[in-house]
Amino acid sequence: MILDLSCNLRIDYERFEQTHGVPFAERFGAELQQLRPLAEDGLLELNDDGIRVTPRGRFLVRVACMAFDQYLGGQADRPVRYSKTV
Numbered sequence: 001m002i003l004d005l006s007c008n009l010r011i012d013y014e015r016f017e018q019t020h021g022v023p024f025a026e027r028f029g030a031e032l033q034q035l036r037p038l039a040e041d042g043l044l045e046l047n048d049d050g051i052r053v054t055p056r057g058r059f060l061v062r063v064a065c066m067a068f069d070q071y072l073g074g075q076a077d078r079p080v081r082y083s084k085t086v
Helices: 002-008 013-020 029-040 055-068
Strands: 010-012 044-046 050-053
Touching: 002 010, 002 055, 010 013, 029 044, 029 055, 050 055
Parallel strands: none
Antiparallel strands: 010 050, 044 050
């Protein structure tokens, strides 16, 4: 997800579902909720087909990718390490 979003500036739900056999919204419902404020700010477009980074959101694409970063939540036995955004 992070690679598609950061390199292609989009995630196609149908492609994900065909590849992984899991409905995107079912698997990433919490992540989609995290992305809603970015969409409200005009940085992303969320629709039934997928997620698209807008021209305005290109410079902040890492912020959108962070929603899909499994290491950001951290675990008790492992410190959280990740790149920071501006």
